[in-house]
Amino acid sequence: MCCAVPLEDVEIEVPVESLDVSGEPTRREYTAKVERMERLSESVIRLWLALPGGQRIDFAAGQYINIILDDGARRAFSFANAPHDNALIELHVRLIPGGRWTTHVFTAMQVGDEVRFEAPIGRFTLHAGARPILLIAGATGFAPIKSIVEDAFHRGVQRPLQLYWGVRDPRDLYLLELAERWQREHANFKVVPVLSEPDPALGWSGRTGLVHEAMLADHADLSGFEVYVCGSVQMVDSAVPAFLKQGLGADACFSDAFTPNAQ
Numbered sequence: 001m002c003c004a005v006p007l008e009d010v011e012i013e014v015p016v017e018s019l020d021v022s023g024e025p026t027r028r029e030y031t032a033k034v035e036r037m038e039r040l041s042e043s044v045i046r047l048w049l050a051l052p053g054g055q056r057i058d059f060a061a062g063q064y065i066n067i068i069l070d071d072g073a074r075r076a077f078s079f080a081n082a083p084h085d086n087a088l089i090e091l092h093v094r095l096i097p098g099g100r101w102t103t104h105v106f107t108a109m110q111v112g113d114e115v116r117f118e119a120p121i122g123r124f125t126l127h128a129g130a131r132p133i134l135l136i137a138g139a140t141g142f143a144p145i146k147s148i149v150e151d152a153f154h155r156g157v158q159r160p161l162q163l164y165w166g167v168r169d170p171r172d173l174y175l176l177e178l179a180e181r182w183q184r185e186h187a188n189f190k191v192v193p194v195l196s197e198p199d200p201a202l203g204w205s206g207r208t209g210l211v212h213e214a215m216l217a218d219h220a221d222l223s224g225f226e227v228y229v230c231g232s233v234q235m236v237d238s239a240v241p242a243f244l245k246q247g248l249g250a251d252a253c254f255s256d257a258f259t260p261n262a263q
């Protein structure tokens with residue numbers, strides 16, 4: 001609701017508990033400096049931002065920041081670091097062809113540049129409970145999921161966590177080694193990479209197809225699960241109804257669509 005613009009009249013249902021904002025960190029404006037930049041793949045750059053004087057932001061895993069452009073336009077990017085590890089802010093920026101801010105990051109941004117943003121924003125956060133958790137990430141939808149998973153490990157969450165990470169090509173699995181390390185080090189975590197368009201020359205022998213369909217194929221009945229989906233609007237829009245149809249409770253399905261914020 002904070003990013004989408006309705007095209008016609010809409011009816012909105014708001015769960016009463018979501019109106020309780022007591023204790024929630026308040027959104028503020030900040031100016032940070034680019035501390036480090038790392039090219040993770042052809043189309044993804046990892047950015048670390050530092051606030052002046054070692055300042056830290058109190059946020060919940062899964063939330064995001066709004067980058068403020070010169071003309072006041074906003075661009076949303078998720079915290080990829082966990083809240084306990086907040087000396088720097090980590091972002092995973094995917095290049096959008098013709099995109100104003102991401103093109104700037106890929107072609108002109110340098111260490112030391114200033115970045116103005118507001119944070120923290122969003123409600124895509126892990127809910128308390130006992131159900132096993134399925135996480136579905138499309139491309140840089142991995143960013144908030146990384147924050148959620150690292151936070152869950154830090155807090156000693158013992159619930160099973162299974163991540164399905166969908167990209168086009170194996171080169172887009174830009175931090176797969178990290179997810180595989182989580183799998184080796186945490187008995188309750190499993191990662192399933194899924195490629196939608198693998199190049200046959202690369203000899204991929206893993207799962208293929210659409211990421212949400214891979215998850216549906218593995219879980220015939222989703223009624224006992226809690227599901228978190230994050231990625232493109234198309235992915236979220238096709239995944240959520242399909243999950244509900246396969247038994248997932250509407251109160252156990254949480255999603256964040258990477259709505260384009262062009263202004």
Ligand SMILES: Cc1cc2nc3c(=O)[nH]c(=O)nc-3n(C[C@H](O)[C@H](O)[C@H](O)COP(=O)(O)OP(=O)(O)OC[C@H]3O[C@@H](n4cnc5c(N)ncnc54)[C@H](O)[C@@H]3O)c2cc1C
Binds near residue numbers: 064075094122260
């Ligand atoms: C809550 C939230 C969190 C997000 N977190 C991340 C993140 O962690 N990492 C990340 O890489 N992106 C993330 N996004 C998506 C990102 O905000 C947009 O892709 C953003 O518009 C890119 O800015 P830009 O200035 O480069 O492109 P724009 O100038 O905004 O867009 C240029 C053109 O590309 C289209 N476009 C822009 N983004 C997309 C897209 N994602 N898919 C398809 N078409 C698009 C626009 O409609 C426009 O026509 C998030 C979005 C939301 C809503």
